[in-house]
Amino acid sequence: MPLQFRKRIISAERFESVGVFDVNGDGIPDIVSGEFWYEGPGFTKQYRLCSLEPKGDYFDDFSTIPVDVDGNGRMDFITGGYWGKTLRWRENPGEPGKEWPEHVIAEVGNLETTRAWDVDGDGDLEFVGNTPNSPLVVVKLVRDASCYGTGKFAVHKLKFKGRENDAQGHGLGFGDITGNGRGDFVLNNGWLEAPEKPYEQEWIWHPEFELPRGASIPILVADLNGHGYGLSWWEQSIGASGQRTWKEHPIDPLSSQYHDLQWVDIDGDGQSELITGKRFRSHPHNEPGINDAFGWYIFKWTGECFAKHVVDFGPLGLGHGLGISFAVADLNGDGRLDVAAAGKEGLAIYINEGDGMIEMPVKK
Numbered sequence: 608m609p610l611q612f613r614k615r616i617i618s619a620e621r622f623e624s625v626g627v628f629d630v631n632g633d634g635i636p637d638i639v640s641g642e643f644w645y646e647g648p649g650f651t652k653q654y655r656l657c658s659l660e661p662k663g664d665y666f667d668d669f670s671t672i673p674v675d676v677d678g679n680g681r682m683d684f685i686t687g688g689y690w691g692k693t694l695r696w697r698e699n700p701g702e703p704g705k706e707w708p709e710h711v712i713a714e715v716g717n718l719e720t721t722r723a724w725d726v727d728g729d730g731d732l733e734f735v736g737n738t739p740n741s742p743l744v745v746v747k748l749v750r751d752a753s754c755y756g757t758g759k760f761a762v763h764k765l766k767f768k769g770r771e772n773d774a775q776g777h778g779l780g781f782g783d784i785t786g787n788g789r790g791d792f793v794l795n796n797g798w799l800e801a802p803e804k805p806y807e808q809e810w811i812w813h814p815e816f817e818l819p820r821g822a823s824i825p826i827l828v829a830d831l832n833g834h835g836y837g838l839s840w841w842e843q844s845i846g847a848s849g850q851r852t853w854k855e856h857p858i859d860p861l862s863s864q865y866h867d868l869q870w871v872d873i874d875g876d877g878q879s880e881l882i883t884g885k886r887f888r889s890h891p892h893n894e895p896g897i898n899d900a901f902g903w904y905i906f907k908w909t910g911e912c913f914a915k916h917v918v919d920f921g922p923l924g925l926g927h928g929l930g931i932s933f934a935v936a937d938l939n940g941d942g943r944l945d946v947a948a949a950g951k952e953g954l955a956i957y958i959n960e961g962d963g964m965i966e967m968p969v970k971k
Contacts, residue, residue: 609916610874610905612946612957614927617650618643622659623886624720625949626671627936628682630699636938638956639671639684640949646703648939650956656707657697664888664951667691670721670932672734676710676748678755683707685734687718694721694736694746713762716741720824720867720931724781726790727805737779737824743767743792743799745806765792767799768809777821782828784843795822816841816853827870827881838865838883838906840913858906858913863896864889866931873905873935873944873959881906881913884929887952902926903933903948918946918957927955 622641630637630644638645642659646652659666667688674696676683681699693714697707716738723732726745731754734746742764749759767773780793789801792810795818802808818826819837838859844852858881866886870879884903885896902920906913920926930950938945943959 610918611960612918613960614919614955614957615650616953616955617645618653618954620949620954621664621951622666622668622949622954623930623951624669624671624686624932625930625934625947625954626673626684626932627934627938627947628673628684630682631703632681632701635940636936638934638938638947638954639673640947640954641666641668645954650938654703657709662688662690665689669718671934672721672723674723674732674748674756676756677758678751685712685721685723687715687721687736689717689719692716692718694718694734710758712746712760713744715744715746719777722779722781722825724790726781728789735779735781737777738775739777740774742773743775743779763806765799765805766809768811770797770812770814777824778818778826779824780826780828784828791828793826793828795819795826813851815851823865823868825868827868838862856912859904859915863899864901864928867929867933869933869935871935871944873946874907875943878908880908882929882933882935882946884919884933884948886930887923887928887950889931900926901928903929903946923952927952 620641625640627636627638635647637647638650642655642657643653644656659668667690668686669688670686672685673682676696681701683696683699685696687694694712696710715736719737721734721736723734726733745763747761749757749761751757776795778795781790784791784798791801792799797814799810839855839857842854864885865883868883872879882905885901887901900922903918905916928950929948934947935944945959946957948955
């Protein structure tokens, strides 16, 4: 039986990134999106944490990655945006209603969004932004001898071997392509093979494929892409001579504006599923499919292809997409993974239930 979700609108705010983590230290997940955080488990109490300047249809806030940056036991978060060109962190003050101070980590270029991956294999997550026309930079939190964050960061610009231009395009992923235990980077027009010492040695460039101009962020290494019309996975094969080739397999060629994708076991069967959806008005006025109805979906791998399960779909006011950065977490403590989705159409949560999709009124 397909998963069923109970949908609840949390806010009409237009921010496009959302994170789920324990803001106030009570052991219960809270929701953080844009200028506000919402106290769990009810998510009806809204607290302002900052003010964000609008940039046309956008805000300069394209990620919400939780991490205790300064080691004081309170969860902060990493963000950044296209116009500011900086990766930043916001400091949790530990008191509801107080401003979260912003700290600039580094100027990295126009950030489409930021992701957290363990680039050097030490068990800690590093922060990597997709910055088209700028170099690939890995930002590492400096930790003390007890592994607590120090509030300081090391910034590493990666070195490429076999490629004259070290700038990224639109689209970025990370995962072990070679099977040697080291994570490699996937760009829109090839991939970078990781050296043993990722910050000191050169990454080897393999220009083995050309993804569409608007490749996704992230590109999942179970190898998926999207953004204009179409969603595909790319099958890796190695011939008798050792030559690597890639074959594209369409997943959903008639839907548009996929952005964030997550590969997670949302139904609890031990196998991961692809979760993604349309980002509403991703690039207003000039994006394919801008006037299409929209929603989000779970794609289940059958062993031969992906089967599409529609969770939400419809025109504006009925359907809801997944924005530029959505969150998958257990919001109500029942052991099942739920979804928090932010976007220009508002902030919504989807409670994983299994017995029908019902609009849930906000409790006063």
